[in-house]
Amino acid sequence: QVQLVESGGGLVQAGGSLRLSCAASGGTFSRYGMGWFRQAPGKEREFVAAITETGGRTYYRDSVKGRFTISRDNAKKMVYLQMNSLKPEDTAVYYCAASQFYSGSSSGGEYDYWGQGTAVTVSS
Numbered sequence: 060q061v062q063l064v065e066s067g068g069g070l071v072q073a074g075g076s077l078r079l080s081c082a083a084s085g086g087t088f089s090r091y092g093m094g095w096f097r098q099a100p101g102k103e104r105e106f107v108a109a110i111t112e113t114g115g116r117t118y119y120r121d122s123v124k125g126r127f128t129i130s131r132d133n134a135k136k137m138v139y140l141q142m143n144s145l146k147p148e149d150t151a152v153y154y155c156a157a158s159q160f161y162s163g164s165s166s167g168g169e170y171d172y173w174g175q176g177t178a179v180t181v182s183s
Contacts, residue, residue: 060085060086060172061083061084061085061086061088061091061157061171061172062083062084062085062172063081063082063083063155063156063157063172063173063174064081064082064084064174064175065079065080065081065153065154065155065174065175065176065177066079066080066081066082066177067079067080067177068152068153068177068178068179069178069179069180070180070181070182071145071179071180071181071182072181072182073145073146073147073181073182073183074144074145075145075181076141076142076143076144076145077142077145077179078139078140078141078142079095079139079140079142079153079155079177079179080137080138080139081093081095081137081138081139081140081155081174082136082137083136083137083138083157084136086157086172088133088136088157089112089113089133090112090159091112091157091158091159091172092109092110092111092112092157092158092161092162092163092164093109093110093129093131093138093155093156093157093158094106094107094108094109094110094155094156094157094158094164094165094170095107095108095109095129095138095140095153095154095155095156096153096154096156096167096170097149097151097152097153097154097179098151098152098154098176099148099150099151099152100151102151104154104167105120106120106165106166106167107119107120107123107127107140107153108120108123108127108128108129108140109129109163109164109165110129110130110131110138110163111162111163112162113133114130114131114133116162116163117129117130117163118163118165120165122148123142123149126142126143126144126145127140127141127142127143128140128141128143129141138155140153142179145179145181146181147181147182147183148181149179149181150179150180150181151178151179152176152177152178152179153176153177153178153179154173154174154175154176155173155174156170156171156172156173156174157170157171157172157173158170158171159171
């Protein structure tokens with residue numbers, strides 16, 4: 060069983076930056092593929108970024124490529140999402156997720172554990 064706790068959300072102006080953090084406890088963190096998803100008000104949850112167990116490969120949705128960077132520190136059991144050049148359309152609740160069996164997946168159904176989310180609001 061893995062518990063995930065996100066932090067780092069907040070209000071930022073367009074063009075600004077935020078760094079989201081996700082702290083994991085329980086389980087063997089280095090064996091999990093990790094991902095970030097987001098859900099905007101009135102919209103379905105969508106994939107943002109994923110990283111393989113060792114951090115060797117990363118994946119992004121097209122709209123955040125070049126602006127967001129996912130990373131992990133297995134020794135600290137942490138995963139991060141550095142978000143730069145933020146846009147109002149990035150406004151959402153951001154969720155960290157862990158997958159036991161899939162690495163780098165963009166499908167929410169392939170993740171087994173989820174955090175409670177952290178809200179990001181980008182003002183124009």
